[in-house]
Amino acid sequence: MEKIKIGLLGMGTVGSGVWNILKNNKDEIFRNCGYEMEIAKILVKDLDKKRNIDAPASLYTDDFNEVLNDDEIKIVVEVMGGIEPAKDYILKSMDKKKHVVSANKALIASHGKELFERAESNKVMFLYEASVAGGIPILSTIKESLSGNKIEEVMGIVNGTTNYILTKMTKDKVDFHNVLKEAQDKGYAELDPTADVEAYDAAHKLAILGFLSFGINIDLSSIYREGITKITPVDIEYAKELGYAIKLLAIGKEQDGEIEMRVHPTFIPLDHPLASVGDAFNAVFLKGNAVGDLMFYGKGAGDMPTGSAVVGDIIDIIKNRGNIFYPSNSRKKKIVKSMEETTCKYYIRIVVKDKPGVLGKIASEFGKSQVSLSSVIQKGRKTPTVSLVFITHKSKEGNVKNAIDNILSIEQVVEIANLIRVENGVDE
Numbered sequence: 001m002e003k004i005k006i007g008l009l010g011m012g013t014v015g016s017g018v019w020n021i022l023k024n025n026k027d028e029i030f031r032n033c034g035y036e037m038e039i040a041k042i043l044v045k046d047l048d049k050k051r052n053i054d055a056p057a058s059l060y061t062d063d064f065n066e067v068l069n070d071d072e073i074k075i076v077v078e079v080m081g082g083i084e085p086a087k088d089y090i091l092k093s094m095d096k097k098k099h100v101v102s103a104n105k106a107l108i109a110s111h112g113k114e115l116f117e118r119a120e121s122n123k124v125m126f127l128y129e130a131s132v133a134g135g136i137p138i139l140s141t142i143k144e145s146l147s148g149n150k151i152e153e154v155m156g157i158v159n160g161t162t163n164y165i166l167t168k169m170t171k172d173k174v175d176f177h178n179v180l181k182e183a184q185d186k187g188y189a190e191l192d193p194t195a196d197v198e199a200y201d202a203a204h205k206l207a208i209l210g211f212l213s214f215g216i217n218i219d220l221s222s223i224y225r226e227g228i229t230k231i232t233p234v235d236i237e238y239a240k241e242l243g244y245a246i247k248l249l250a251i252g253k254e255q256d257g258e259i260e261m262r263v264h265p266t267f268i269p270l271d272h273p274l275a276s277v278g279d280a281f282n283a284v285f286l287k288g289n290a291v292g293d294l295m296f297y298g299k300g301a302g303d304m305p306t307g308s309a310v311v312g313d314i315i316d317i318i319k320n321r322g323n324i325f326y327p328s329n330s331r332k333k334k335i336v337k338s339m340e341e342t343t344c345k346y347y348i349r350i351v352v353k354d355k356p357g358v359l360g361k362i363a364s365e366f367g368k369s370q371v372s373l374s375s376v377i378q379k380g381r382k383t384p385t386v387s388l389v390f391i392t393h394k395s396k397e398g399n400v401k402n403a404i405d406n407i408l409s410i411e412q413v414v415e416i417a418n419l420i421r422v423e424n425g426v427d428e
């Protein structure tokens with residue numbers, strides 16, 4: 001029986017999941033693809049590190065050339081992370097006509113074009129299902145099952161750490177910094193949480209989702225990105241009162257050939273399927289012009305869920321299903337709108353000195369900038385300052401920003417405490 005030999009670059013969280021799945025699900029994998037698989041080499045940084053994996057010591061190496069120059073290795077699985085040397089190793093593997101699987105969203109989002117083109121020119125397959133939403137098979141679904149659709153909208157909770165933090169802030173009414181600290185103590189959040197809480201990670205995933213959903217090039221610079229650090233329990237309470245949950249959403253939309261690509265905290269109606277996705281779970285809500293609304297839910301990280309996606313890619317390659325999928329010539333130029341041009345509803349919380357007439361002055365500034373208001377809440381009388389909360393109708397972001405600039409010059413206005421975009425998803 002011919003065995004498929006694999007070179008594994010990295011034996012951390014994802015690498016150990018891949019090892020265990022290939023070992024524990026051997027029979028299922030054989031039944032599904034007709035081949036046995038063998039990890040023939042494992043590249044790591046530190047050969048002396050103690051590992052909870054029963055791989056023989058003879059498989060480990062710290063020299064990538066041992067993987068590259070082994071002609072029996074047909075598939076290289078990159079689960080090291082980082083940009084370099086991961087990129088160099090992937091390109092060299094492709095040049096040696098090895099197929100590649102990667103879970104590396106940061107790398108694909110920033111250098112995807114080069115990687116896809118190199119795979120195409122070498123006629124090798126390059127798959128990366130685990131790079132978005134871990135165990136949820138969203139990329140292959142878009143590429144295959146939904147390939148007869150025009151995707152109109154994709155909205156995802158694609159970062160488990162921030163979803164965990166927002167869920168905990170909502171349930172326990174605690175502020176962001178306390179929950180982050182607790183998440184770090186428990187190992188749910190990195191010691192440097194920037195990639196998660198400032199939404200870089202979610203933007204990487206949206207870049208990949210947009211590439212597959214709308215046929216645009218991967219371009220991080222065209223994605224608007226805003227993290228969750230400014231969300232307060234006060235905003236969460238207002239959201240609840242108004243019938244919304246606050247989620248960090250990665251949003252891509254296509255309308256009349258124009259694309260919106262943005263990641264930011266979002267008010268989402270409590271009856272929207274994404275609103276009930278709690279803790280570290282991920283979910284992707286998608287609208288296709290033929291299929292209608294779909295929602296995918298599951299674990300976006302962890303050794304076994306992420307390993308599941310990686311092993312699925314390996315099997316797709318063996319079944320010759322991992323199409324190259326970089327139809328560079330057939331890609332139409334589509335414009336990703338600037339944030340100023342996007343339209344949305346807005347929640348705007350303004351702290352003002354409690355003086356007669358201030359509400360009227362603010363409403364008038366919104367009107368002058370063509371922002372129409374759908375509701376206003378005023379709370380906190382008997383204190384020198386009060387919060388005024390406005391929900392707008394759908395308005396152009398540029399107009400909202402303009403109104404806010406003018407509102408800030410009203411003498412009684414203390415601060416714009418928060419501005420959060422509102423999505424109505426299914427109803428819009």
Ligand SMILES: NC(=O)c1ccc[n+]([C@@H]2O[C@H](COP(=O)([O-])OP(=O)(O)OC[C@H]3O[C@@H](n4cnc5c(N)ncnc54)[C@H](OP(=O)(O)O)[C@@H]3O)[C@@H](O)[C@H]2O)c1
Nearest residue numbers: 010011012013014044045046079080081103104301302306
């Ligand atoms: N963790 C998840 O749940 C998850 C989910 C989706 C996607 N991903 C992506 O999957 C990738 C791997 O993540 P992970 O969490 O498994 O990382 P990890 O636990 O930090 O493991 C990284 C592995 O790569 C090895 N490595 C790193 N740099 C190396 C170098 N220069 N040369 C040789 N070996 C090197 C490390 O070797 P040593 O063991 O010797 O240090 C380690 O075994 C990342 O791109 C990540 O974004 C992860």
